[in-house]
Amino acid sequence: MAVSRRVRTLSAALAVAGVMGMSACSQSPEQAPSADPVPQQPSSATPSFTRPAEKPNMLMITVDDLSALDMDYLPSVKKLVGDSGVTFTDAVAPTPICVPARASLLSGQYAHNHGAHTIHGPDGGYPSFDGSETIATSLQAAGYTTLFAGKYLNEYGEKGSRHDVPPGWDQWRATIDPSTYNYLGAKFNVNGRVVKPRGYSTTVITQQAQAELRDAKKKDAAGASPSSPSSQPSQSGQRAKPWFQWVNYVAPHLGGPTQKGDPEQRFRGTKGAIGVPVPDKQDRDVYADKPIPPRPNLFPKAREGFPKGSPSRKKPTQVEKDAYRLSFQRRIESARSLDRNIAAMLKGLKKSGELENTMVVFSSDNGFSTGYHNFNGKLWHYEESLRIPVLMSGPGVPKGREVATPVTNPDIATTLLAAAGAENPREPDGVDILPWLSAPRQNRVIPIEAWPTSDGTERLWSGVRVGRWTYVKLKTGGVELYDRTTDPYEMKNLADDPAHAGTRERLADLSEKYRDCAGDTCPKRMYAANRPLDLAGL
16 A cells, blocks of 8 residues: 655645635536636635644544434534534545545545555455554644544454554554444453443443543643643643544444344345344334435436446335335434433533533544435445535634535544644645634535445546536446536436536546545645636636
8 A cells, every 4th residue: 555654734735825716506507618728726815723722632523324414313412512613514525435434534635545445355444554654643743642432444353453552542442343333242452452341332432432531631640740731730730631532433333233123134035134223222213113304316216317337226125215214213213322422421521621622523434325316325426425424613613603615534634633733644635624614615626436345456436526516437437427506416417418518528637637636736725615616727
């Protein structure tokens, strides 16, 4: 795996200037060709921004497979993080599947640069990721105590890795595969020692996170000195070390044990025998018979506009549709425990006086589709799969604001490192989003890509998402092009529409230009969303 080891500063990552962009409302669907030579599209200047806190504590909370559409089932998280900070309304996972997305959070890079392309097989899973230079090693070098609790990368714990503690982590409490997906019996590597706590997965991960933070603070207090990097006063009056904690929950990812009424039991021997999450006992069947939220792209019957290789061409049976509904039910029931546990963590920090000086980021690794575009899962380029919830609060973050400027997994890592005053461990593909939180809405080019789940050697699809447009080219050669302003449910593929031939050509050029971008060659410029955007000038 080729991984760049050059360290770049945030200012290099954010070298942008100018003030133009695109309006989703005023722009016509087809843009006129630009005259040669093609002028570069002027971009917005990075807003001035003063960081209000030196080395704030940082808590990154991630969940597994939670769609942006599922956030109504986490009301406490929305209140405690979103209402106290910002809610990103256009957050995207450029490679919407487990390992690549979480490796982007560790590295600040797109999957084609950090090398962990998929979850299994060549270039997939835990063995494919070089963990020697990550957000943890950089923050540790910057004086932070670093802590991890929960699910790490798929296949962690297998093939002799169950005792591994990756570089950069002072406290380590990670679930061990394959037990990670046993909601009632996961094993943990606790700083090199394997243990099996009792209890429900989400609750146990919270307990592990709280325990390691207590242990870390006790250890730091015992060895603290007045010259230590500061976060806040300790009880002794000295300054405590700042900390960074990543808590990664398993829910609502599918898992076991299979219980009565679940699809694997109810539809055994059919295509409907799919895995689903396991809710906490108190939450099971709270949403019995609740339908999948209706949208025009739920189980679409018109499939001829989608190219070969697209999941939209599938025709789910009624048994599969019934199984997908059960999957949706178990997912939102699992979300109830997430909401309670995350609220308990945040309230604990408030009680200790630490929350005020803690930057909190809540997100999911990828989105999820429960029947939209005829599939149940993630990985694909449709909005239900690409879009993720991202909420942020803490020092320097406006309160109660919705931010429509797009943000990605790599941006989260780059932003946290900038907030800490730490150097990037690798050439960052992401941008520091903090200066843009109070700015008017911006647009930007985001490369998107994915690989098959068991082979990361050749892309399944790749493309770009910019402004109103989503463009992808499948491994089969098929092309999909959507105008999300006029077609938010991506039901009308414009790839073969003569009226959009120019747009397709320019987006194909952008896709080719940024397909293998790295560091400063990745698109980082922002464009004001209230002005037209010339695709040829990007």
